[in-house]
Amino acid sequence: xxxxxxxxxxxxxxxxxxxxxxxxxxxxxxxxxxxxxxxxxxxxxxxxxxxxxxxxxxxxxxxxxxxxxxxxxxxxxxxxxxxxxxxxxxxxxxxxxxxxxxxxxxxxxxxxxxxxxxxxxxxxxxxxxxxxxxxxxxxxxxxxxxxxxxxxxxxxxxxxxxxxxxxxxxxxxxxxxxxxxxxxxxxxxxxxxxxxxxxxxxxxxxxxxxxxxxxxxxxxxxxxxxxxxxxxxxxxxxxxxxxxxxxxxxxxxxx
Numbered sequence: 001x002x003x004x005x006x007x008x009x010x011x012x013x014x015x016x017x018x019x020x021x022x023x024x025x026x027x028x029x030x031x032x033x034x035x036x037x038x039x040x041x042x043x044x045x046x047x048x049x050x051x052x053x054x055x056x057x058x059x060x061x062x063x064x065x066x067x068x069x070x071x072x073x074x075x076x077x078x079x080x081x082x083x084x085x086x087x088x089x090x091x092x093x094x095x096x097x098x099x100x101x102x103x104x105x106x107x108x109x110x111x112x113x114x115x116x117x118x119x120x121x122x123x124x125x126x127x128x129x130x131x132x133x134x135x136x137x138x139x140x141x142x143x144x145x146x147x148x149x150x151x152x153x154x155x156x157x158x159x160x161x162x163x164x165x166x167x168x169x170x171x172x173x174x175x176x177x178x179x180x181x182x183x184x185x186x187x188x189x190x191x192x193x194x195x196x197x198x199x200x201x202x203x204x205x206x207x208x209x210x211x212x213x214x215x216x217x218x219x220x221x222x223x224x225x226x227x228x229x230x231x232x233x234x235x236x237x238x239x240x241x242x243x244x245x246x247x248x249x250x251x252x253x254x255x
Contacts, residue, residue, distance in 0.1 A: 096145060
């Protein structure tokens, strides 16, 4: 929890510096990207820690694999290098190529599962959904990256609304995939217990109000229940009166 909080605070610092740079232009882009570079270095250690403790590390993995990209972008924006945007995006090309290998593996694995009769239909269906989700995520990002590099280099005259359309499709696919995802921390803010239990243990005064039970029964239902309870009580009393009385201690007659 503390690691995630620190990473998000550093990302917030980067956003504030980027907004100030776009609004005023008082400092260099290298200074703006310093928080991202620091996050990338720290994310490597965070990924190692998350693997050892079996925690999720999606954000940390994204920051760590794009460390070199966060170095090339400010150098190009400040004019320290005269490379084309296709060269600047080389670290991202490498990441996308590895992602394409993963997509190809998921498609082959899905085909093998579909042809295996011992596999249950549920497993085959989940593998197919995973392969389709990877295809609709990685391929649109790759198309967006190609269009963006060509647009920034001046070789494409399409508006940015058309260039960014594949990225919107990839983000929409990620939103759909997140609905069926499993794992992650189900507790709030790493509390490791139910929020209501944490709140009651922190504020014992609230336990007095939490023990109150509410019922939405009608008045007629309550009256009928009371009548039935009275009838049962009367029957039990009658049965107790009719029971024979047996002495506890048996008195034996003398010879």
